[in-house]
Amino acid sequence: ATIEELISLAANGLIVSGRQLAIAVKAIICDAPAKAFVLGIKACWGLFGCDKCVIRGKHNGRKVCFTNIDEAPRTNETFRQLAQPEHHNYPTPFLKTDLDLICHFPIDYMHQVCLGVMKRLLKEVWLRGDKQFKMSNAQAQLLSRKLNTFGSLVPGAFAKKARGLDEIDRWKATEFRQFLLYSGPVVLKGVLRQELYEHFMIFSTAISILVSRNLSNHFGFARKCLRLFVSRALTLYGDDVMVYNVHSLLHIADEAERFDSLDECSAFPFENYLGRLKKLVRSGKNPMAQVVNRLCELDSKRSSNHDVIRPQSPNGVFIVDGLGCQVVSGCGEKYYMCCVHMTIIILFC
Numbered sequence: 001a002t003i004e005e006l007i008s009l010a011a012n013g014l015i016v017s018g019r020q021l022a023i024a025v026k027a028i029i030c031d032a033p034a035k036a037f038v039l040g041i042k043a044c045w046g047l048f049g050c051d052k053c054v055i056r057g058k059h060n061g062r063k064v065c066f067t068n069i070d071e072a073p074r075t076n077e078t079f080r081q082l083a084q085p086e087h088h089n090y091p092t093p094f095l096k097t098d099l100d101l102i103c104h105f106p107i108d109y110m111h112q113v114c115l116g117v118m119k120r121l122l123k124e125v126w127l128r129g130d131k132q133f134k135m136s137n138a139q140a141q142l143l144s145r146k147l148n149t150f151g152s153l154v155p156g157a158f159a160k161k162a163r164g165l166d167e168i169d170r171w172k173a174t175e176f177r178q179f180l181l182y183s184g185p186v187v188l189k190g191v192l193r194q195e196l197y198e199h200f201m202i203f204s205t206a207i208s209i210l211v212s213r214n215l216s217n218h219f220g221f222a223r224k225c226l227r228l229f230v231s232r233a234l235t236l237y238g239d240d241v242m243v244y245n246v247h248s249l250l251h252i253a254d255e256a257e258r259f260d261s262l263d264e265c266s267a268f269p270f271e272n273y274l275g276r277l278k279k280l281v282r283s284g285k286n287p288m289a290q291v292v293n294r295l296c297e298l299d300s301k302r303s304s305n306h307d308v309i310r311p312q313s314p315n316g317v318f319i320v321d322g323l324g325c326q327v328v329s330g331c332g333e334k335y336y337m338c339c340v341h342m343t344i345i346i347l348f349c
Contacts, residue, residue, distance in 0.1 A: 003093045003097065006025070006097060007096065007097055009023040010023055010097070027104055027105070027259065027265045028105050029265065029266070029267050030108065031108055031111040031112075031267070032044040032112065032245075035105055036051075038092060039051070039092045039094065039105065040088060040090040040091060040092040041087055041088055041089060041092075044244040044245075045063075045064050045244065046064065047059075047086070048084060048086040048087040049064065050071075050244065050247060050248070051074065051102070052073060052074055052102065052107070052248070052254075053072060053073050053074060054072050054074060054083075054084050054087070055068055055071040055247070056086075061240075063240065063243055064244070065240070065242040065243060066242055066243070066246075067234060067239055067242050069227065069230065069250065073251075074087075074102050076100040076101055076102050076103070080101065106265040107251060107265075108265070108266055109207070109210075109211075109252060109255075110173050110177075110266045111173075111267060112244075112252075113207060113249070113252065113262075114173045114174075114180060115176060117203070117246055117249065118177075118180045118184075119176050120245065120246075122168070122184075123168055123169075125237065125241065126192065126196075127140060127168070133237065135192065139191050139192075143165060143187055143188070143191045146186075146191070147164050147183060147187055148163075148164050150183045150186065151163060152314070153314045155314045155315045155316075155317060156314075157315075158178060159174040159272065160172060160174050162178060173268070180203070180204055180207060181207065181208050184200065184204060185200075185201060185204050188200060196236065199236055202226075202228055202229045203229045203249075205222075205225055206223075206226045206229065206249075206253075207222075209221065209222040210222050210252065210262045211256075211261055211263050212261060213260050213261045216256075216257075216261070219253055219256055223253035223254075226249045227250060230242075230246060230247070230250055280294035310327075311326075311329055311330070311336070323341065325339070326338060326339045326340075326341065
């Protein structure tokens, strides 16, 4: 039914308040197992599990690893023609649509980068991995203290404060994203072995570029960084780390170029809004009606309220014309007294 409705909307559009609106699919966001299910392809842990290229993995114990760097990409045409039969389990219902079955199903960086690569490195390699890569107890405690200190400085614009490593089993995707893009480059310096830290910084730099629409002219550089990261991961950590999520970094720059940034094709907006919806439900009776009523109440409040800049630490810090600007106090309703920091200190390099 979903496929038929999608085909009808694409062909006929949608009439809203007497206006006919054209409907087009931008992307279908799935994590890797869900994508394999809806496309009828091998799962990400299969030998032919990559949905972006024709690489054949190899068994390494109970894992399937992808150690090759250069493989021919999949295309909509080769997918529909079943050019690599080993990749397919059954015909997908999306064959009935005009969608590009490769490009319209992007890699989701929330699951594959934040909950995939970043979580694997921090939790399974650096904290609980082999002795040659694992941090000592003293290093882990130092890193945890740094994270707790960093958490006290995180402004309210972030979804969550940074937590210590004693709670890493409960970290959410937003916390691994914060570690990858913001706190990790600072707190890992001087804690992680230098060659591993430099390797992580290649990863952090590349993803920081790909999540920013303003840095789209550097996406080519980010692609080179990720190729370097993947090739060095094989050298540093061995075959064991070269699982599907790490391999997918070779393709993720293509998604950023296609959608303008990784944030334009990730599951973060859906996950964040789902959390907001769950908070609107107070009981198990008529949850849909509760959500609608609460959303209507919120809309009425938004029409009368506006965001207020608060000078209390750690909030009230902004980047204005490339300079750090810290709100000191308010001067009436529209004006604020600020302290402008003219000197930039490089925390890591």
